[in-house]
Amino acid sequence: MIESDTCFYMENKIYTEIQNSFAEYLTEKKLRKTEERFRILEEICTFPGHFDICALHRKLDDQNFHVSKATLYNTLEVLIDGGLIVPLQVSCNAVQYKLRKLAEMHSHVICTKCKTIREIKNYFPKDQLDSVKTPRFTPEFASLYIYGLCSKCKNKMQKKNVSDKKNNKRKQ
Ligand SMILES: [Zn+2]
Numbered sequence: 314m315i316e317s318d319t320c321f322y323m324e325n326k327i328y329t330e331i332q333n334s335f336a337e338y339l340t341e342k343k344l345r346k347t348e349e350r351f352r353i354l355e356e357i358c359t360f361p362g363h364f365d366i367c368a369l370h371r372k373l374d375d376q377n378f379h380v381s382k383a384t385l386y387n388t389l390e391v392l393i394d395g396g397l398i399v400p401l402q403v404s405c406n407a408v409q410y411k412l413r414k415l416a417e418m419h420s421h422v423i424c425t426k427c428k429t430i431r432e433i434k435n436y437f438p439k440d441q442l443d444s445v446k447t448p449r450f451t452p453e454f455a456s457l458y459i460y461g462l463c464s465k466c467k468n469k470m471q472k473k474n475v476s477d478k479k480n481n482k483r484k485q
Pocket residue numbers: 424425426427428429462463464465466467
C-alpha cells in the first residue's frame with residue numbers, strides 16, 4: 314500500500330513541460346507521436362506518487378481508453394528511455410513507476426512490518442548529493458528510502474510488549 318503525504322497537484326506549467334519534453338524526445342528518436350502515447354502520459358500525471366502497470370491499466374479503462382498491456386509496457390519503456398519516468402523496485406510486488414519530476418521531489422519512509430510506503434518531501438538536497446562520492450557515475454538526483462516502523466505497527470508492538478509483560482508476571 315502506498316500513501317502520499319504531500320498532496321500533489323500538478324501545476325499546469327510542470328504538466329506542459331513534461332508533455333513538451335516527451336514530444337521533443339519522440340522527435341529526436343524519430344518515434345511516432347501517437348495520441349495513445351500522450352494519453353498514457355497524461356494519465357500518469359494524475360497519479361500523486363507511484364503506480365504500477367495494473368493501476369495504470371485500470372485507470373485508463375475507467376476513462377474508456379482501452380489499450381493492451383503490451384502497449385502499456387512499450388510506452389513505459391519509451392517513457393523511461395526518455396527520462397520522463399523512473400522505475401522503482403521497493404518490494405517483491407510489481408515494479409512501481411513514478412514521474413521523474415515527482416521522484417526528484419519525494420523521499421520515502423517504508424514500514425518494515427506492514428510494508429506501507431509513505432512519501433515525504435525530499436530531504437536530499439542537490440548540494441548534499443554533490444558531496445557524495447560516486448566513482449565512475451554521474452548522479453542526477455536522489456530519492457531517499459528510510460526504513461523503520463509506522464506509528465500503527467509501533468503502537469501494536471508496544472501494546473504487545475505490555476501484555477507480554479503482564480502474562481509473564483502472572484506465570485511467575
Ligand atoms: Zn507498519
